[in-house]
Amino acid sequence: MKTVIIGAGFSGLSAACYMARAGHEVVLLEKNAAPGGRARQLVRDGFRFDMGPTFYWMPDLIEAFFADFGKTPKDYYELLRLDPSYEIVFGPDDRLALPAGPRAVGELFERIEPGSGRFLSDFLRSARYNYRVAVDKVIHKPGDSALELLMPETLARVPQFLLSLRHTVRRGVKDERLRRILEFPALFLGARPDNTPSFYRFMNHADMGLGTWHIAGGMVRLVEALKQLAESLGARILTEQPAREIVVAADRAVGVRTPQAFFEADTVISSADYRHTERLLPSACRNYSEMYWQHRVFAPSALIYYIGFGRRLERVSHHTLFFDTSFEEHAAKIYDSPGWPDKPLFYASFPSQSDPTLCPAGCEMAIILIPTAAGLPDTPAVRERYYHQVMDRMEALTRQKLRGHVLFRESYAASDFVRDYHAAKGNAYGLANILTQTAFMRPKIRNRKLPNLFYTGQLTVPGAGVPTALVSGKLAAGCALSRIAIPCPHETYDYGSTLR
């Protein structure tokens, strides 16, 4: 049996592993020169930047993926738990570092707002419970029907689906900075905390309970691990092979055409952006119309800078969030009236702080990311303007000169997401995980007209993120192989013990 997979991001690589293990002859067609999709690496002058994901969260899910193949992450790379997990800068002399582990976080909360530690402890207990429900009972379902969500554990939590995360957090803590810390994980869902159901507090467990980890050598090591695993199972990964057409005959997908060749298939799985995959099909075979995509709420795109500095920097952490401006004003420019924000919040990663092997000795590297509305046109002038704005603010907030030490800089924005990944509206993180775009309400894994065509990746279930892309690949392979979801074999998985 022949399977052709379009796209070698995390979801495509994951699907390739499961299909190859099931005995299929798997060919993975990737349009770019290297696998990894949004997690590719930018190498310049001895600096190695992760272009996309930098937060290694939910290590249990990634470990569960490898366990399905009798492997562990340790077979491929070394993990390091970051402490602090990240730092938030609220002003020049106002910053909080989030320590690793819920107890230390509780002590921090209690110091800042007496009584808040108690709230945090209750909140995190419930967040941990929700995480188990989400991981063990929800995200390994293919999103075929609403019935998948009907179970005692979710029914008992109905009020949490109706109230927002912001509502719960604001009732529990008064200090604005602590509120921002508890609302921050919602941003990983590509949505705003006032539009994120309180049930999604499971992301707070991912943050404070499971922790922030870093792979020695960067996220690209995970890409290499998946590539190695897929190839060891017999999959062939062909780069610079852009799919131009999914060829259909007699109500089946019979293969994929690239400029170089035609690849015959019994099964086709596409991990390319969903809307793009649909455009590779005759219009009568598509699941959704263009109008459908116009009415989706996209998660943000991003304006990103990759910067090499000629010296080490001070007062920065591996993950540093610059939250010194109004979150509401920035969020309104993403979701309410899309436009370029006046004073955006931004995220800066300085991975060489904990992993000096990523750049030449004595140097520092920075990845700076401004979330932006999907679909905004970007121009060289816009990129230049925001570069100077973030440098001005970082210089003031970290009290050091930066520009004079810049060896080089590169930028990346919505138009690059379109060019490199065929991303609808230049999205970085797919669709926002708001209630109406969750689980069975997300674009479907199965093509409704062609029984042997499946979709995987961040626009279908379960949603954006590195670990969820691995789950998505597993789900698509499960649907392709058996037409039913594969149950998660790690329901009682102990995430903490085996990673260190």
Ligand SMILES: Cc1cc2nc3c(=O)[nH]c(=O)nc-3n(C[C@H](O)[C@H](O)[C@H](O)COP(=O)(O)OP(=O)(O)OC[C@H]3O[C@@H](n4cnc5c(N)ncnc54)[C@H](O)[C@@H]3O)c2cc1C
């Ligand atoms: C800037 C940024 C930061 C992020 N930060 C984090 C983070 O810190 N932690 C986290 O967990 N997640 C993070 N994410 C999200 C995470 O990276 C993604 O959800 C995940 O990598 C998506 O994987 P995917 O397989 O769904 O899609 P992709 O990575 O987009 O893979 C799809 C692949 O399909 C290929 N393709 C497209 N069209 C064709 C075609 N016609 N023919 C052949 N190939 C094609 C593309 O080139 C690509 O390789 C981040 C994402 C971005 C963009």
